[in-house]
Amino acid sequence: MVVHDVLTVGRSGVDVYPLQVNTPLNEVKTFQKFLGGSPMNVAVAAARLGEDVAILTGVGDDPFGKYVRDEMRRLGVSDEFVITDSNLNTPVTFCELVAEAPFFFYREPSAPDLQIKVSDLPEETVKNCKVFWFSGTGLCEDPSYTTHVEALKMRGRKSYTIFDMDWRPMFWADPEEAKKRYAQCLELTDVAVGNRAECEIAVGEKEPDRAADALLERGVKIAIVKQGSEGALAKTADERAVVPVLPATVINGSGSGDAFGGSLIHGLLQGWGLEKIIQGCNAAGGIVASRLECSTAMPTEAEIWKAINAGTCDVLNQEA
Known part of the structure; x- marks a missing residue:
């Protein structure tokens, strides 16, 4: 078995986007399908930046499941650990x-x-990959929750074990149970990333500095708080970086966090400094927000630095 450098775990599926902007779904006339699911999009984003990536996920035994496998391979993500479930739809x-x-x-x-x-x-990959990425959604239901915990125990908080504190309240029957499960997984995590609402679920704090400090107190080595239009804060035990967003004309912001995540993985593996990592993350997020799609919109490293040097993500779309 090949041990991939990056393993993400969790949600995958098909995203269906309207081809009309600012139009309610009931009035949309044409749609297009794309590869979707946050951990899948993060995997695609990291692959686009040159990383060796696989995902542990599941799909249905249906045409959309075949599409997910075909499209992820086309976009550079291994489907070696994709499970087919004949009882459920993609x-x-x-x-x-x-x-x-x-x-x-x-x-x-x-x-x-x-x-x-x-x-x-995949025990060898879980234990030995350079980055293990998981999201909060994967904790909402068993057997996925138990599987996540066992995977984290296998790694033993090895760097980099990244918790994307992705909070989707519609997937949880009880927010209090979510808080317990987030807390449990933070104890097995060395990098945590989330927005203010996600930090509040995880550590009871939504003010960025207090939230980052609370994450560090849980033993996390790098705490990242995304603040939307106000940029992002990153903290370690002895370093603090606040990086503003890069201006962009937003078309579809739904994939910006996943682009942020893929760039975070890349920056960590490249050994960049904290501020440079977050600069790249913010730029990647802005670039994807300025495009219609998500998975197929993930930027290259050259595009990220072109946008940073130009001071705007729109420079890329002006050339298109």
């Missing part, structure tokens, strides 16, 4: 291309990615 997600767009998830009664079992874990 999830589909719709969203509107409007400000603060809601998501409409079709994942009932459950999703294949929430059915991954401990026996599905």
Whole structure:
């Protein structure tokens, strides 16, 4: 078995986006499908930046499941650890291309990615990959939750074990249970990243500096708090970096956090300093927000630094 440098775990499926901007779904006339799911998009973003990436996830035994496998391979992500579940359909997600767009998830009664079992874990890759990335959504239901915990115990908090504190309240019956599970996984994590609301679920703090400090107190080595239009804060035990966003004309902001994550993985593996890492993350997020799609919009490193040097993400789209 090949031990990949990066392993993400969790949600995958098909994203369906309207081809009309600022139009309610009930009025949209044409749609296009894309590869989706946050951990999948993070994997694609890291692969686009040249990293060796695989994902542990599940799909249905259906045409959309075949599409997920075909498209992820096309975009550079190994499907070696993708499980096919014949009892459930591949999830589909719709969203509107409007400000603060809601998501409409079709994942009932459950999703294949929430059915991954401990026996599905690729133990050598889990233990020895350079980056293990997981998200909060994967903790919402068993057997996925138990599988995540076992994987984290296998790693023993080895760097880099990254917790994307992705908070989707529609997936949780009880927010208090989410807080307990987030706290448990933080004890097995060395990098934590999330927005203010996600930090509040994880550590009870949403003010950025207090939230980062609370994450560090849990033993995390790098705490990153995303602040939307105000940029991002990153802290370690002896370093603090606040990096503003890079201006962008937003078309679809739903994939910006995943681009941020893929760039974070790349920056860590390249050994960049903290401020440079977050500069790259913010630029990657802005670039994807300025494009219609998510997975196929992930930038190259050259595009990231071109945008940074120009002072705007729009420079890339002006050339298109």
